[in-house]
Structure formats: structure tokens, C-alpha cells
Amino acid sequence: MRRILVIGAKGMLGRDLVEVLRSSLRSDKVFGWDIDEIDITEENETATKIESLQPKMVINVAAYTDVDGCELHEEKAFAINAEGMRHVALGAKRCGAKAVYLSTDYIFDGKKGKPYLEDDPPHPMNVYGRSKLKGEQYVQELVKDALVVRTQWLYGKYGNNFVASILRQAREKEVLSVVNDQIGSPTYTVDLSKAISLLIQREARGIFHVANSNLCTWYDYAQRILTLSGIKGVKVLPISSKELNRPAPRPSYSALDTQKLKREAGMTLRPWFEALKDYLSAYP
Numbered sequence: 001m002r003r004i005l006v007i008g009a010k011g012m013l014g015r016d017l018v019e020v021l022r023s024s025l026r027s028d029k030v031f032g033w034d035i036d037e038i039d040i041t042e043e044n045e046t047a048t049k050i051e052s053l054q055p056k057m058v059i060n061v062a063a064y065t066d067v068d069g070c071e072l073h074e075e076k077a078f079a080i081n082a083e084g085m086r087h088v089a090l091g092a093k094r095c096g097a098k099a100v101y102l103s104t105d106y107i108f109d110g111k112k113g114k115p116y117l118e119d120d121p122p123h124p125m126n127v128y129g130r131s132k133l134k135g136e137q138y139v140q141e142l143v144k145d146a147l148v149v150r151t152q153w154l155y156g157k158y159g160n161n162f163v164a165s166i167l168r169q170a171r172e173k174e175v176l177s178v179v180n181d182q183i184g185s186p187t188y189t190v191d192l193s194k195a196i197s198l199l200i201q202r203e204a205r206g207i208f209h210v211a212n213s214n215l216c217t218w219y220d221y222a223q224r225i226l227t228l229s230g231i232k233g234v235k236v237l238p239i240s241s242k243e244l245n246r247p248a249p250r251p252s253y254s255a256l257d258t259q260k261l262k263r264e265a266g267m268t269l270r271p272w273f274e275a276l277k278d279y280l281s282a283y284p
């Protein structure tokens, strides 16, 4: 029985991923660790603990994901997102395990104007993106046949995410201001977890872009959340990123081209609004 270790197992993606892997990889034993079991900023502890488990695969979804927080705390961002991945990769290397790293559309600057391919040159415009890119580089340098999965705009039942935030604000206010000049694909953590499971089963390596299909702005997304939830009487006001004035700049167009996933694993994720509909009917 192969041992598969998920690090970051109590996070939004981690919880769904452990559930999906346990039900789809029935002949493997899936372990879920988070900060209570392993602090990936500690080099020796991380490598030693991984070595003691002797997994065949380590999937690192632990991260510092607060994009504005990263901008203000660069050292912490690099300690978790980049050095943390290096420590995990060293542990994986010691026991000859494969390594999987979750990365982000924010390694691109959004200036291409067309969906990004896996081998487009990265050019992050914020600290979060730079720290995640460094994490990608470490895992690829240190572990043979590493798999990097880039995704975007995640939501799921276990996290504090955009869907939860819009529903919370709609209970408190009559007008919500939402940015209308950033384009991407809201991606459901369960759909992403199924794609990761498939990539593992196909023994995929290298970089893959994985996101739900079709594009929208955060403004479109907010409106769809309200409509699908049957919330009336709340107005959504389109604003610009400049007006919102957050600490971290974000790419205006960070669509990920997912043709490689289709070509090499035969999978296309459903349109984002279909996944959102299912999600909101299961977790209103």
C-alpha cells in the first residue's frame, strides 16, 4: 500500500483533496498533515518527519494565501510558500518520493491578453506570486518528475473565500462594490481535487494548468452568486481595482489555458457557473 502525504490538509483545498484522494485512490493510504503535525518553515523537522513516514508521494498545499498579507509580510510569504516547499522537497527527496506543488495564476502579470500556457514566461507582479514562483522552482530543481498544478480563484466549503464573503456582505449591506477589471475562472476545490487525483493516476509530471472553464470578472461572479442564491434587493456596483486600492497589485487577465490537461489527461473541468450552482445548492 503506497503512502501519500498531503501537507496543508486542514486548509480549504486540503480538506477536499484528502477526501477525494481517499475515495479515488483506494489502494493507497492517504495521510493529511497540517501545521499541528508539521511546520514546513522548519527545515530539519520537515525533512525528518517526512522521512519517518516514508511516503511515495508528498502533495504540498500548505501556503500563506492572503495575497495582501503577503505584500505586507514578504519574509513570511517566502518562508512558507518558497522555503517551505524547499524543505518539503528535501524530505521527499530523502525517501525517493514524488512531489506535487500547488501554484497560482498570480505568477503571471496578466499582460498577455490571451489564456496563459504552462510554458509562458512567468512574471509575477506581487509578493505572493513571486514567493509561489520560487516554490515552483525549488520543487522542480530538487525532485525528479515533480508535478506543479497552477490554479486560480478557489472556493470550497472549508474556506473563507469570495463566495462566503459575498453572501456575508449581502446579509449586512444593500450595495456591494466589486471589481470589474480582473478576469479569471472561479474554481471549485472539489473539481480541482478530482483533477489532481487524475493527474496522479496518470503519473503526470511537469506543469499543468487546472481551472473551471469559462471566464468572468469578480463583478460577474458576485452577481451570479446572488442570483443563484435567490438573493434580491442587493445591488452590485462595478468598481476598478484602482478604486479598491488593495496593497497587492493583481493581474487584470489571468486566464489559464487548460488544453494540456485535456490533451494529456482527457479532462476538462465544467464551466465555473455550473460548479458554483452545485456548490450553492449543496451549501446554501
Ligand SMILES: NC(=O)c1ccc[n+]([C@@H]2O[C@H](COP(=O)([O-])OP(=O)(O)OC[C@H]3O[C@@H](n4cnc5c(N)ncnc54)[C@H](OP(=O)(O)O)[C@@H]3O)[C@@H](O)[C@H]2O)c1
Residues within 6 Å of the ligand: 007, 008, 009, 010, 011, 012, 013, 014, 034, 035, 038, 039, 040, 041, 060, 061, 062, 063, 064, 065, 080, 084, 102, 103, 104, 105, 132, 151, 152, 153, 154, 155, 159
Ligand atoms: N485560494 C486560492 O484562491 C488559490 C488560488 C491559486 C492557488 N492556490 C494555492 O492552492 C493551495 C491551497 O490553497 P488554500 O486556499 O486551500 O489555502 P488555505 O486554506 O490557506 O490552506 C493552507 C493551509 O496551510 C497551512 N499552513 C500555513 N502555514 C503552514 C506551515 N508553516 N506549515 C504547515 N502548514 C501551514 C494553513 O494553516 P493556517 O490556516 O493555520 O495558517 C492552512 O491549513 C495553496 O498552495 C495556494 O497557494 C490557492
